[in-house]
Amino acid sequence: MATALKDIQEDPRERALQEKVATGYQLEDVEEMTDRYKDVLVNTVHIAADLEVVTLPTYSPAIKTSPTLEDKIAIAAACQDELGHAQMMYRILEDFGYDTHSFLFERDPEEWRTFQMLEFPHEDYIESVVSMCYGDRAGYITTVDLEENCSYAPLARSLRKVNYEETFHVSHGERWTKFFWNQSDDSRRRVQETVDFYFPLCAAWFGMPDDLKTRTxxxxxxxxxxxxxxxxxxxxxxxxxxxxxxxxxxxxxYDADQGKYVLDYEAPIYLDEEKREWDYSRQITWKEQLKIWKKGSKHKVPSIARVISEEWGKDLW
Amino acid sequence: MATKLKSRKKIDQKRERGGTDPKYYEVFARKDSHSELSHVGSVEAPNDQLAQVRAWYIYDQHKWKEMCVVPLEAIITVTEEGKSAKIKMA
Known part of the structure; x- marks a missing residue:
């Protein structure tokens, strides 16, 4: 699957396409693609589609505990949006020979490509709104980048709808995070506790630092x-x-000397999954981090298995 | 190590799709009477009725004044003659 760097340097077609897209050229057709282009594009869409679907088992537990009917509707509506986004991405993948049905229902849960940020089912509504505020914001930044810059025009165009809807999730998250911050001491404590857990997860959404990244x-x-x-x-x-x-x-x-925002810790750090606590004094290696990401949280497989089997249970509402 | 799923959903693709090959519909919509009818997306569906429903629920980002679906096979290309894709996602 992976092509060695020298192959691309030696393959004039790959080089020609790289130079073409660098000038802003957008592809409209699968036939214009090189093998290597197709690989990286399909891989990107594949991961994005899986990430849309796993929002369902991640967000849905909060439907049960959210305080009002409006809140339940808000979460259900967000899930419906995300599945609509997944549908569009799978539709794009079908042009590359993927079969959506078998992809969704016949793959083993371990094969799903998910990110840690979306692998912890929400325990309550506060967690959902904090997650929308910080996590959907992170997701939005990646999908806006694709809409603005992706050299495959059909994907860029399809993300217009996605990004339009994600702005609702982010503003819903911000509004209710502020609300719960000001509601009571208990709700404020819960907001802070949830942000403490989610912030490093969301910062890690963007992957490894540039200087360590090997796939470019x-x-x-x-x-x-x-x-x-x-x-x-x-x-x-x-x-x-x-x-x-x-x-x-x-x-x-914000670090005025460097003129940019900086994390107060050096990633990656150790996460106690059970307690949902980060140990800032315990740094782990990138090798360890990649292993953790690859395996997924303990919720990953049961969550996806539930989607595949449609075992929503009678206690959903 | 694969996880044994208790009840993996069995899908009869032929029955689900009304045939062996997926059937695609392109979705067109306009926001209001002054806007153009634009291509907003694409759905796969076994028949016209399900295509209407899927289009309405998936592309619900606006309160469309008008929406329609067109079977992809009915589209006759002018500029894309001979290409593999006749029309591509929104």
Whole structure:
């Protein structure tokens, strides 16, 4: 699957396509693609589609505990949006020979490509709104980058709808995070506790730092426009001022000397999954981190198995 | 190590799709009387009725004034003659 770097340097077609997309050229047809372009594009859409679907088992437990009917509807509506996004992405994948039905219902849960941020089912409504505020913001930054920069025009166009709807999730999240911050001491404590858990998860959404990243085809073929660090910076520049304006403490700040936002810790750090606590004094290696990401949280397989088997149970409402 | 699923959903693709090959519909909509009818997306469905329902629920980002679905096979290309894709996602 992976092509060695020298192969691409030696293959004039690959080089020609890279140079073409670098000038802003957008592809409209599968026939215009090289093998390597197709690989990185399909891989990107595949992961994005899986991430849309896993929002369902992640968000849905909060439907049970959300306080009012409006809140239940808000979560259900967000899930419906996300599945609509998944449908569009799978539709794109079908042009590359994927079969959506078998992809959704016949793959083993371990094969799903998910990110840690979406692998912890929400325990209550506060967790859902905090997750929309910080997590959907992170997701939005990646999908906006694809809409603005992706060299495959059909994907870029399809993300217009996605991003339009994600803005609702983010603003819903911000409004209710602020509300619960001001509602009572208990709800404020719960908001802070949830942000403490989610902030490093969301910062890690953008992946490894640029200087350690070995796979660079997404940028070389302009499937994406911004690097991991650039997108992380963009995310920080939105969530840090928001948090500060509300009073929520986050492990990041603006560094005037460097002229950018920086994390107060050096990733990766150890996460106690059971307690949902980060140990800032315990740094782990990137090798360990990649292993953890690859395996997924303990909720990953049961959550996806539930989607596949449609075992929603009678206790959903 | 594969996880044994208690009840993996069995899908009869032929029955589900009304045939062996997927059937695609392109979705067109306009926001209001002053807007153009635009291509907003694509759905796969076994028949016209399900295509209408899927289009309405998936592309619900606006309160459309008008929406219609067109079977992909009914589209006759002018510029894309001979290409593999006649029309591509929104």
């Amino acid at each position: 085809d997404q940028l070389a073929y302009r499937v994406r426009g911004a690097s991991n660090d650039e997108m992380r910076q963009k995310w920080l520049s939105r969530v840090v001022p928001f948090s500060e304006s509300v009073g929520i403490k986050v492990p990041a700040h």
